[in-house]
Structures are given as structure tokens and as C-alpha cells.
Amino acid sequence: MTLLRRIGLKRLTLVVLLPLAAFALQSIFWAAIRPFAWFLFFPAVFFSSWIGGLSGGVIATLISTALAWWAFIPREYSFALEDPVSLASMGLFLGMGFLFGYTQERITKANLRTAEALAVARSANEQLQDANEKIEAANSELEAFSYSVSHDLRAPLRAMDGFSKILLERYAEGLAPEGQRYLGIVRDSSREMGVMVDELLNFSRLGRQELERRPVAPADVARAALGELTANGSEGHLEVRIDELPACRADPGLLKLVFVNLLGNALKFSRDRDPAIIEVTARDGEGAGDGPVYVVRDNGVGFDMRYADKLFGVFQRLHRAEEFEGTGVGLAIVARIVERHGGRIWAESAPGAGATFLFTLGGKP
Amino acid sequence: MSEHPIELLLVEDDSRDVELTLLAFQDMKLANNIHVARDGAEALEFVFATDRYAGRDVDHGPRVVLLDLKLPKVDGLEVLRRIRSDPRTRTLPVVVLTSSNQERDVTEAYALGVNSYIVKPVDFDRFAQAIRELGLYWMVLNEPPIEPR
Numbered sequence: 001m002t003l004l005r006r007i008g009l010k011r012l013t014l015v016v017l018l019p020l021a022a023f024a025l026q027s028i029f030w031a032a033i034r035p036f037a038w039f040l041f042f043p044a045v046f047f048s049s050w051i052g053g054l055s056g057g058v059i060a061t062l063i064s065t066a067l068a069w070w071a072f073i074p075r076e077y078s079f080a081l082e083d084p085v086s087l088a089s090m091g092l093f094l095g096m097g098f099l100f101g102y103t104q105e106r107i108t109k110a111n112l113r114t115a116e117a118l119a120v121a122r123s124a125n126e127q128l129q130d131a132n133e134k135i136e137a138a139n140s141e142l143e144a145f146s147y148s149v150s151h152d153l154r155a156p157l158r159a160m161d162g163f164s165k166i167l168l169e170r171y172a173e174g175l176a177p178e179g180q181r182y183l184g185i186v187r188d189s190s191r192e193m194g195v196m197v198d199e200l201l202n203f204s205r206l207g208r209q210e211l212e213r214r215p216v217a218p219a220d221v222a223r224a225a226l227g228e229l230t231a232n233g234s235e236g237h238l239e240v241r242i243d244e245l246p247a248c249r250a251d252p253g254l255l256k257l258v259f260v261n262l263l264g265n266a267l268k269f270s271r272d273r274d275p276a277i278i279e280v281t282a283r284d285g286e287g288a289g290d291g292p293v294y295v296v297r298d299n300g301v302g303f304d305m306r307y308a309d310k311l312f313g314v315f316q317r318l319h320r321a322e323e324f325e326g327t328g329v330g331l332a333i334v335a336r337i338v339e340r341h342g343g344r345i346w347a348e349s350a351p352g353a354g355a356t357f358l359f360t361l362g363g364k365p
Numbered sequence: 366m367s368e369h370p371i372e373l374l375l376v377e378d379d380s381r382d383v384e385l386t387l388l389a390f391q392d393m394k395l396a397n398n399i400h401v402a403r404d405g406a407e408a409l410e411f412v413f414a415t416d417r418y419a420g421r422d423v424d425h426g427p428r429v430v431l432l433d434l435k436l437p438k439v440d441g442l443e444v445l446r447r448i449r450s451d452p453r454t455r456t457l458p459v460v461v462l463t464s465s466n467q468e469r470d471v472t473e474a475y476a477l478g479v480n481s482y483i484v485k486p487v488d489f490d491r492f493a494q495a496i497r498e499l500g501l502y503w504m505v506l507n508e509p510p511i512e513p514r
Contacts (some may be wrong), residue, residue, distance in 0.1 A: 144469075152435075154464040154487050159381035162489035166388060187489075195489030 007052045015056040018044040019063040023071065030072070037072035037086075038064075038093050045097045049104040057101020065094055087177050139208065146204050160190040180246075196315070199329040203314060206254075206336050213341075216252050218245040218259075218294060222280050225259035229267055236266075237275040245282045246292040250361050254337045261330040262296040262357050268324055269355065270300030290360050291343070297356045302349040310346055334359075372398035372504050374427040376408040376444065377462075378436050386431075389496035395504060405439025408432070409447055412454055426465070431478075431504035434463040434470055439462055442473055449478045456510035458503060469508065 004012060022044035026033055033039050041064040048060030070079055075088045081087055091253070156269050164187045168180060175183070230238075263278065270276035279297045286293075303318045310316040312335035317328040334357075338345045342362025349355040373395070377383050383401055390399060402408040407417065412430070414421040432446070434441035441461065447455045459476050460481040474482050483499065486492045 043478040152464075155379045157381060157384065157487045158464075158492060159486060161442075162388075162492065164379070165489045187434065191488050197487075212500060275403060 007055055011051050011056065012059075015017065015048045015059050016063065018048045018051075019060050019067060022064065023067045028323065029316065034072075034201060035069050035074075038089065038361075041068055041093070042096075042165075044071070045093075045100055049100040050095075052101075053108050054101040054105035057097055057104060061094060061097025061101070064097070065090060077285040108310050137235045143208075146201055149197065149201065157194050157197070161187050161194075164190070177347075196327050196329070199327050200314070203329055203333055203336065206333060206340070209254075211254070212251045213245055213249045214252060216250050216255060217247055218250075218255065218282075219243065219280070220254050221252065222259045225256050226261060226263050230262050236271065237280070239275045240278045240280075242280040243282060245280070245294060248291060248361050250341055251337075254340075258334050258337050258359070259296075261334045265330060265357075266298035266300065266355070268300075268326070269302070269319075270298040272301070273284055273299055276300070282306055285360055291362060293358050293360050295356060295358050297354065299354040302351050302353045302355045303347075305349060308347060312345065327360070369408050370398065370425060371400045373500070374400050374402060374408065374411060374430045376402045376405070376430065376432045376436065376441065378403055378433065382433075382485070385492065385497055389493040390500055392493075393497060393500050398504075404437040405441060405444045408436075408444050409439060412444075412448060412457070413451070426454065426457060428507075428509050429458045429460060431460050431462045431499070434461060434465055434474070444469070445474065445477045445479060458507065458509065460499060460503065462499070463468045465473060 007015065019041060022040040026040045032293050039157055045057060045060045049057030052059065069081075069090060071077060073090070074083055081090075084284070098207045122144040167175070168183050168187075172180060219242050226240060226242070230312045234242065259280075263280075267276070267279045270278065277299045279295070281295045281297070282297065284293070285291055301319075307318050310318065312331050313328075314332040315328040316332070317326065338359045338361065345357065345359040347355060347357045373390075375383065375386060377386065383403075387399065387401075400411065402411050408430070410416045410419045411421070412423075412426065414423045430446060432441045436444070441463065445459055445461070448457055452510045458480045459478075460472075460483060461479050462483050462485060463470070465487050471482055483495060484503060486495065
């Protein structure tokens, strides 16, 4: 019964009927076919194997052998075997029948495996597509969000700044000096928030921007960044050393943003030193595939390592606004760029002892 | 015909921005020649002299349209598209004046044939400066297209 379960009743019937049909046809046309005793049994076995695999092939072969032996081997309608050639042809037919069955079985199984693999791949593909659609939806939601932030948050800020200004200009006489100072604070605050909105937008845009990796010379990028920062020439006594840095593959625009922010911080926090010393160097990375470690060091006010974990968060500041200006987005931008390159960033410092920022960019140079 | 020919159409839904823009123009003695449309639909009615503005003469259009992008009813880019696709207003100078500096908006506005794209600064001094320069450029310096619209 296992046989029946393996092949199925319909197929089993066909497997049995095919040799019988071959026998019937061959009997009718025996005069023409003679003396090729196995003639129509070949296709019968072949199709039976096709339908029933190994078991189908074996069943059809056995039935065919019995029928051909009895009906068409030289002494017709007896199971006698006088001729060694007949014996050989029978052995050949049996062997071929088994081989057919075996081959068909293997082909069928291979096909089945392919179909299964295809089904798995298809469902994986569908899942991927689902996930992609969700990501796209989330992305466009985020875009809509940042759009409305950029548009809707600015209008009221402009109104705060604008009407304060008009109040100060046209109605200054009616306002005590202290009142005018308060209005000045309102103006400053609204402008500061405007800057923060812009920086937050820039930050969120960084996450979606495509990375364009190209071979770059980081020393050139650092020098360009420094040139931008010191363009107005208001620094005091400043000593900058930029070493020849090992080349890397990075997004040139984003790498420049990294140096603009790190060097900008170095300049800002060392501006009270005489001389302010800033160094950009490199050393070998510790981990495999890390690439070189780029180092930006200053001799400025430094920070307490206890707060190092807050360093790279958005709007996180370790100094009071009166001491050092800034919104606290710069290092968050740096960290995000470095992370998007597959690199790491960390810092070493102590209060009053200057700060060192170290980063890798991942990937091979 | 009104006493002051309309030289500038300001399309802006935010009442505070309307007031600030008009205040900035006041210093230039141009505020009387400005008409304000508070949404995209009204802007289109004005430009094409339909519905509320059925009596207006289309040929005496404004010299320039200052167009915000995020507007009720019909958004700014759609207003721009309709202005550009009508032969009467194809050459009408349009300046986008908006809070959005989204790349997508900038790209699309230029693709639709905007003459200029200005992001409104939060800082009022810079905003007023931008408005004055805009007014001076488009209403005084720039020679408008002469072909019949």
C-alpha cells in the first residue's frame, strides 16, 4: 500500500496500462514488427517511468518483460528461453527499464527541490518588498515631517523676530531700556531657534543623503576646511599642523563637514590659549578593516570624560552658552557621517588639558 | 481700473508674513501697488481674471508674482504650473518666496520655469533686505516682457 501512496492510484493504473497497451498494439501489428520483440515496450517503460518515477519504471519493466517473454521471444506464447541472444536482450531491457525509472525519479526530485527553492525565494522576495515598502513609507513620512518643520516652524519665528524689530524701531520711545533689552532677547532667541531648526534639518537630511565614496586625500580636505574656518582671520596666536594623512575612500563633501566641525570646535575651545595649538595626525587602526585612525587634537579647555557619552548627541552641550556659542549639533553631524562610512568616533580629554577626537572611516583605502 | 495699477501680486497664506512683507515694502513706497491673494485658488482667479476678479483686465497684469509654495486649496507649484501653461501668462515673471529650502521644491520650481527662488530668512533684517531687493529688482529695474499676454 505504501506503493499506492507513493505513486497514487491514477498513475499506478496508467503505469500498468501502458505495457498492456504496448502488448495489445504489438500483437495486432506483430507481422510487421517481427522479430523486434521489445519494440513497443521501450516507449511504454519510458512513459511509465516518467509518470511513476522509479517504482513506475520497475513495475512497467517487469510487466513488459513478462509479456514480451511470453508472447514475442522466438518460441511464441511460452516462457521458454532457447536462444542466449534472447536472454541477453531480456537482461538488457530489464537493466534499461530500471535505469529509466531511476533517472526519472532523480529528475523529478531535482525539479521538486528547484520548485521548493523557488517558492522560498519568492516568499523571501515578497517579504523584502513588504519591508522595502514600509521603509519607503517611513521615509516619506519623515520627509513630510521635516518639510513641515522647515516650513511651519519658521513662519512664527520670523513673526517673533520681525514684530519685535518693528516694535523696537517704531515704538522705542514708549519702552523703558529694560523693555528694549527684553525685546532684544526675544529677537536673539527666535533667531537662535531658526538656526537650530536649520541645523536639525541638515542633520536629518544627512541620514538620507546618498554616500558617494571616492578616493580622497584627507589632508587636503582638512586644509580646505581650515581655510574656510579661518577666512575672516579673527584668531589670535594660532599654530596648526596638518600631517600628510593616509588616503581613504570617503564622500569628499561629508568628510569636509567632519573636519569643518572638528576643527571648528578645536578653534573655538582653544581660542583663549596663547598659542592655540591644533594638530591633525593619523595612526594605524587597531581592528582589522578599520583603516587608519585620524586624530584632531587641540590644547583648549577640554571636557570631563564623565560626560563623554553625551558628546555626540543632538543638542548636547558640555559648556554654557555664555562661555562658548553653538547649538550642539556639530558633533552629532560628525558622528553620523562617520557611522555612515562604517567608521567609529571617540574622544579623549580632561578639563583644561585639551581634547583629542579620533575617528576611522571603515573600508580599505 | 483702480487708482493704483497692481504691480505685484503677493500670494501668501500666513497673515503675519503678509504684514511683514507689506511693512518691508512700505519703506519703498510700493505698498499701494500690491495685491494680496491668501490662497492658490484666489491667486489663479486674480491672474486669469475669473470669479472674484472677473472685472479685472488680464492684460494689465502684475509685473511680478511673489508666490509661497505651501498654500491652502491650490499649492504654489500648481499655481506656477497653470500660469506657465497658459499662453496669456507664460512669460509673467514669478518669484517663489517660501520657507521651504527642500531640494525637491527648488528643483521642481525651476523645472516649471520659475524666474527666481528665494528662501525666506527667519531673521527679519535679512527678510526685509531680501524683500526690498526683490521689489527694486522686479518692479523697478527689470524690463517686463512686452509681448501681449
